[in-house]
Amino acid sequence: MDYKHDTIAAIATPVGMGGIGIIKISGNLSVGIAQKVFRPKHPVRSFENFRLYLGHIIDPGSGLPVDEVLISIMRGPLSYTREDVLEVNSHSGHAILSKVLHIILQSGARLAQPGEFTLRAFLNGRIDLTQAEAIIDLINARSETSLHAAANQLAGGFLRRLEEIRGQLIEIMVEIEASMDFPDEQHTRIDRQRIADRIRTTILRPTRELISAYSQRKVWHEGIAVVIAGRVNVGKSSILNRLLQKERALVTPIPGTTRDLLECGITIKGIPIRIVDTAGMRKVRGTVEKKGLALTMDRVRSAGIILVVVDRSRPLNQHDLNALGKADKKDVIVVVNKIDLPRKASEKKIEDAFGGLPRVYVSALTGEGFNELTNAIHRLILSRANITPAPSIIPNLRHTVALQQAVDCLEKALRNIMENLPFEIVAADLVWARNAIDEITGHTTNEEVIDGIFNRFCLGK
Template sequence: MAVHPATDTIASIATAPGVAGIGIIRISGSESLSLLKTCFVPRVPRDQFVSHKLYYGTIVNQQGQALDEALAVYMQAPHTYTREDVVELHCHGSYVVLQSVLQTLLVQGCRPAEPGEFTKRAFLAGRIDLTRAEAVIDLLQAQTEGAARLAVNQLQGQLYTRLEHIRQQLIGFLALLEVAIDFPDDDVEIFDSTEVSFQLREQVISSLEELLAWSEQGKVVREGIKVVLAGLPNAGKSSLLNALLQEERALVAPVPGTTRDTIEERIVVRGIPIHLVDTAGIRKYEDPIEALGVERARQKLEVADLVLFVVDGSAGMTQRDRDLYQSVCHKSHLVVINKSDLMTTRQLEDLFSSFPEALCIPISAKHGHGIDRLLEALFQTIVGGRGPRADQMTCAPNTRHRAVLLHTLEACQRFEQALIAGAPVDLVAVEIQSALDCLGDIIGLTTPDEVLDTVFSRFCIGK
């Protein structure tokens, strides 16, 4: 992000490109009201604009030509998103109209806002902490209802509250240590290592471990997982993809090798986004195009979070099935026995015995039998039986938070070990300060500028 004076007045289109009934232009900074008076002519003439009240009128350019009929609202600092004076112009949603209005504002002295700059100003003004700022982008990018709920929880300060509680506990420990350092010869024991160690374990370390566990679950809810369908040609992978999507997405034919490239689609299973990847059947090909498809299938398998290993149950377990299974069984996987409607109970049992350590799900992709059971097994495998429901999690730290929380936990564990070993209090204090610095990075108290720039660069322009 480029360096600009914090006193600049900024403007941008705040709504997504495209045809819409309404398009909003947002202005923030000390010149907001002046710009409003210059470019907006209210239907009922007036000298003053009352804060947080909509006015109907016409937007004009510097030559006085009408650009659009619009509603305008002036919001006086500090009761605004950025804690600066803010103006919003609610225009018709034509991109051409919005651009012409924006250009008029830029000519008159403000500059284009950068990605996330409105939210960055809110953070720098102390209106929100960094976790709440990041929740804004999570909410904008939420792909599922569960991800949106997690973002709203964080936006309402639930993660900040947990982190601030931990921080205050550590500050209390540090205060006791500093008193003990200042009065080393005092007859009264100021710092009870046993009690502090217990409180550290119960109130700090356990909370950090819980947040880290929620981080893993939250990542699944936000981003989902990649599930790759693998198996021999004609095992029914494409039919399974169609059954999971409930539409004819992939071509299906009795001739082996119909799928020559990967096909990627997305479904949501109980709030979890799942990115399905159908691959070419893996075997030796002489056709160079088919060989490329197989190579791409192997590449997708390497980065898969979960593999659905599809077996043609009507053909039984072949040596080629066994060889292929050995190449994927090291990954998290489910075995899907397709065409089970063509098998006897004894044949199913024999096939199950070929995968003694795997969960086998019999299905008929052609008729849709067993698909619901497969989806439930898929969900339980993803969440490990714990069920990462967004409404059961107070918050879910993101990837950046997780990395810093790990450093915080490590510092607290070193603090605990130093207490147990009876280390000098000044050395113990170093570990507490290290943990506090880490927490400061998460909520924005001590976050380096380059990290802030990275965080806000993820935003769209206008937010």
């Protein structure tokens, strides 16, 4: 994407039936376009910044009003892009928004590419790359926590952390440079051990901390799949409904009711979860059921967490054990269901079959035990991925690759320092480390990477 000084326009809201739709225009022509296509209800001599004006968009061809709208002008640099921005709030709906956009395009703007408004904000220095990426995260956030982390990143939280690390790096680089320039002077002679310690504590350690937060990204941004598996009729679909707090899956007393996978989203203590109901295990009858079972087994294999459900009101059998299948034991919670009914499976039998696995007792009918169940799911997720309850910075893959590059360069610098190599070599290592960090913020990022980031935006952002 080349930055051009032309004026761009796009529909900024999802097109469809809705209350209002917003068209955004950015560039030198914005104010002129407003004067051309907008007829205010009350005469306006010149548009003030950040004020809403009521009036009509006029079709220049026919001179007829197209829609009653509210417009606002935000002159650069006090705008999203730092350019002059015009926003038109029209009624929503595909036809009306397209018509208004068409009129604006005829008046000198061109259609914006996806992400181009934000690209301009970046190129005009209003935000750095981490903030631009935060906008994508913000739009896609699926949990309170990922929203919080994205908002913090947008507010510059990640940028500031990187600048702290970079500042420390620059200080050390300056010190090393000074000793290279005046190698004979007593006061610039460098204590190698001290420099190495400083690199370790003020640069390496915080960089590694950022890298380790990446492992949490998948959890907070994409969520975890929790698959409910077990023999037929044990109450899997009832448990799904309870967790969702609505009747989503079909429940009947007939064994083999669920034949297909059913996937629904909830959050447990801020963590986005995809709960998957599956077909029950039994001696397979017919091809439909065979397929259902094959899907179940696939899903169990790829699950994050598996709830193996057993029905305590009936004796256990081989199919209860089959539900465990090839699941990794550390991903399993055993859910003993129907505790409201008289027991037919003894505690000893259950212990023999599932001993050593976390176990929760519930009744999907009465709701008993479901607090314990969600707690157990939460605990298992936290323990598995070293998840901290509410991380404020969650780097993405691109950041993590660059941070790892910085770590590699820093480790090399440390080795070279301790092996008494000339400081010219150490200085070069540190320059590479700095470049890696600068790639994250966009100081030195190459164009392809930048295009890759902005291509992920939606139109009008």
